[in-house]
Amino acid sequence: MTQKLSKMLLRCLVWLRRLPYRRGYGIHSPFAFRLVTQVFYNKEKYYAYERLAQEQRHTPPCDITLRDCRLCFRLANDFQPQLIVVPAGSNYDLLAKYFEAGCRRAILRRSNAEMPSANALYYIGRQNAIAFLSNELPTTTSPYVIIVEGIYDSPLHRQAWQRCLTRLTPAHHAVTFNLYRYGLIYITSKLNTQHYTINFW
Helix, strand or coil, X not given: CCHHHHHHHHHHXXXXXXXXXXXXXXXCCHHHHHHHHHHHCCCCCCCCHHHHHHHHCCCCCCCCCHHHHHHHHHHHHHHCCCEEEECCCHHHHHHHHHHHHHCCCCEEEECCCXXXXXXXXXXXXXXXXXXXXXXXXXXXXXXXXXXXXXXXXXHHHHHHHHHHHHHCCHHHCEEEXXXXXXXXXXXXXXXXXXXXXXXXC
């Protein structure tokens, strides 16, 4: 069985297992429902998509798909952070451009390991995901967002993600989204701690 066929079969299996969690079904939180329907599944053509697609032709190939880059663009555009932290390395150059275009007022920093601070968006690469998820996340009255790549890459990644969720107390005011390829953690004092599985893949 070829690798391409194996990935296709895995994608179908994951999609079928997550079918009950598609497009916000069963979500009662207005905040979470809005994110799922208007950000995760948004199919509008944003102002920067065409320009970024042209720039992609001159960017070295990377492991991150166009669909994921556009998701990150929409997340940055929706949250409007003051700071965006993206891993160093050429594999994340294209992703950094999408983040910058999504929130042009934000300062972009390239760093592989950095603890969260207020009004910031963090993208954690799969190579640093386990170590990052093993840390205690700070509580704060100002919001921040964490995007963790590859939470289902291996049993160790899955265990690290689950342990992180168990350490999120009501004091964190965290809302998390399991998108299979990504784990999203929203920390904001306006919300109650809740965990969602989304059929995004």
